Amino acid sequence: MAMEEAPQTPLCHIVAMPYPARGHINPMMNLCKLLVFNNKNILVTFVVTEEWLSFISSDPKPDNIIFRSIPNVIPSELIRGRDHPAFMEAIMTKMEEPFDELLDKLDYSPSIIVHDTMLYWVVVVGNKRNIPVASFWTMSASIFSVFLHQHLLEQNGHYPINISENGDERVNYIPGISSTRLADLPLNDNSNRSKRMMQMTLKGFQWIHKAQYLLFTSIYELESQAIDTLKSKLSLPIYTIGLTIPHLNLKNNPKPNINNSYIEWLDSQPIGSVLYIAQGSFFSASSEQINEIANALCESNVRFLWVARGEATRLKQICGHMGLVLEWCDQLRVLSHSSIGGFWSHCGWNSTKESVFVGVPFLTFPINLDQPFNSKMIVEDWKIGLRVKKDVKGDILVKKCEIVKIICEFMDLDSDLTRDIRDRSRNLKKICCQAIENGGSAHKDLNGFISDMLHYSKFTYA
Incomplete structure (x- = not known):
């Protein structure tokens, strides 16, 4: 003991x-x-x-x-x-x-x-x-x-x-x-x-x-x-x-003296331009689906930071030069960075709370347990995100072309759709802080x- x-x-x-x-x-x-x-x-x-x-x-x-x-x-x-x-x-x-x-x-x-x-x-x-x-x-x-x-x-x-x-x-x-x-x-x-x-x-x-x-x-x-x-x-x-x-941690140490290359990379990106991607630590999407996501990122030319435990080396070779693929990061600190414009999430409750707290909107890609319902709250109740997978069947593969379309639409900060989503995300952030x-x-x-x-x-x- x-x-x-x-x-x-x-x-x-x-x-x-x-x-x-x-x-x-x-x-x-x-x-x-x-x-x-x-x-x-x-x-x-x-x-x-x-x-x-x-x-x-x-x-x-x-x-x-x-x-x-x-x-x-x-x-x-x-x-x-x-x-x-x-x-x-x-x-x-x-x-x-x-x-x-x-x-x-x-x-x-x-x-x-x-x-x-x-x-x-x-x-x-x-x-x-x-x-x-x-x-x-x-x-x-x-x-x-x-x-x-x-x-x-x-x-x-x-x-x-x-x-x-x-x-x-x-x-x-x-x-x-x-x-x-x-x-x-x-x-x-x-x-x-x-x-x-x-x-x-x-x-x-x-x-x-x-x-x-x-x-x-x-x-x-x-x-x-x-x-x-x-x-x-x-x-x-x-x-x-x-x-x-x-x-x-953010309140008591908003700018820690840390030497993280991904924070330095985020510092160099335009405000709201980076899509943060994390699919959780236990359940995961299929290898085929991960490949579709990686190829879509390469084709979309959208800046991204992807935490992919166990697959970072392989995915780096697919995703292209517009972003980073990591094994781990300080998620709340990343989400709170001004360059982050969206969160592709499995919608675990902890990740959901963190993104709501800092006012970052979602692309939801739930897998199991409470994640589909959290996605429903994000998209239908709070209206601060979009579903990547619209088909209700759990084994349907979302193809690269569909992912490219929704990523580009979601990360377009000037569109009416994403403007409304971002406004509501900022409002929920205020509610949580209060x-x-x-x-x-x-x-x-x-x-x-x-x-x-x-x-x-x-x-x-x-």
């Missing part, structure tokens, strides 16, 4: 238990940083597997966030493979016991456990030990409402979904959710794989009522209808605590949650 020296005795000790995946660990860590930034008397014990500790132990963090690790109970072939249902099943069945044992070994008794909603067994552990539990949902509040009301899809004969037959059909009976194509709902491919993942996801919702708090990583103004609906249906306190993205400032909706909810924790915290040594 990894050990670090704890700070002086705090008023409140939070144990944070994230789902062991990058898209879940990052928002949980950003939440913890926000909590300790707002109150220095909070200590956070951040629990990860030994393998994840090796990945993130050197990341910068405040002194009053300390790491503890549990054994790698998930087989490595599942961590690096693509059998996501087996990965989820291992997490649901093998992590509870070592986490429960870890709580007895901590220097201080937990005041509260903040856990990823997917890890429903944390609620079991907390209730058994009489420790308050805050359920932290790392996707949108709107998707939470979709899962919570999954039974309505079954009652109306819309689940399992067969998108090849009725993907274009729209439903408008999910509380707090505007009219939505069946193809844009999560886990919609009618496969045994999706059915298994849906079953495990819904199991977590059976324990929501046993938690003491529910936290959404969102801004109320972005999802007001869904959040109001959930507050009316659930009895536990709900806090919409903000976007939990690393915006404090929400996290003193007196804003997210600032109030974050401090309300902190006040609740401090009020009910009975801190003793373990």
Whole structure:
């Protein structure tokens, strides 16, 4: 077990238990940083597997966030493979016991456990030990409402979904959710794989009522209808605590003394001229689709910065001279750069929040899970982006000629279409910035949650 020296005795000790995946660990860590930034008397014990500790132990963090690790109970072939249902099943069945044992070994008794909603067994552990539990949902509040009301899809004969037959059909009976194509709902491919993942996801919702708090990583103004609906249906306190993205890094260090060639390259490009492309870190488009995108970039003559993990060398040879292909970049810092004019995105919730926060419009190319629904919110509800793939079938290849056309149209800053999209993107940016400032909706909810924790915290040594 990894050990670090704890700070002086705090008023409140939070144990944070994230789902062991990058898209879940990052928002949980950003939440913890926000909590300790707002109150220095909070200590956070951040629990990860030994393998994840090796990945993130050197990341910068405040002194009053300390790491503890549990054994790698998930087989490595599942961590690096693509059998996501087996990965989820291992997490649901093998992590509870070592986490429960870890709580007895901590220097201080937990005041509260903040856990990823997917890890429903944390609620079991907390209730058994009489420790308050805050359920932290790392996707949108709107998707939470979709899962919570999954039974309505079954009652109306819309689940399992067969998108090849009725993907274009729209439903408008999910509380707090505007009219939505069946193809844009999560886990919609009618496969045994999706059915298994849906079953495990819904199991977590059976324990929501046993938690003491529910936290959404969102801004109320972005999802007001869904959040109001959930507050009316659930009895536990709900806090919409903000976007939990690393915006404090930008605020505290807007121009870091770093020697990144891609930042220097962005500095040399015209304002709003560069298309940033990132397709996420877990699910990915097919090799054939990636080739179509690369050839389209070469033909379009549009400036671009493409993060393509594992394929950067190959794609550099295809894409031409108008941009950069990288293995990694500081995404929020790139998106906030003045030369970025658009974001080609898989529409994961973390990436969606970052681009909304800095006012960059989208070309959406979702792949799986909540991504199609996030794309729907971007294009239909917020109207700050365009869909690259208009066909609802998941296996349809978008050809080079189609991609060239939409990229050129999207990056034309003088067109009426993109002007409206950019105006709305800037307006959402203002809304998000106001929400996290003193007196804003997210600032109030974050401090309300902190006040609740401090009020009910009975801190003793373990």
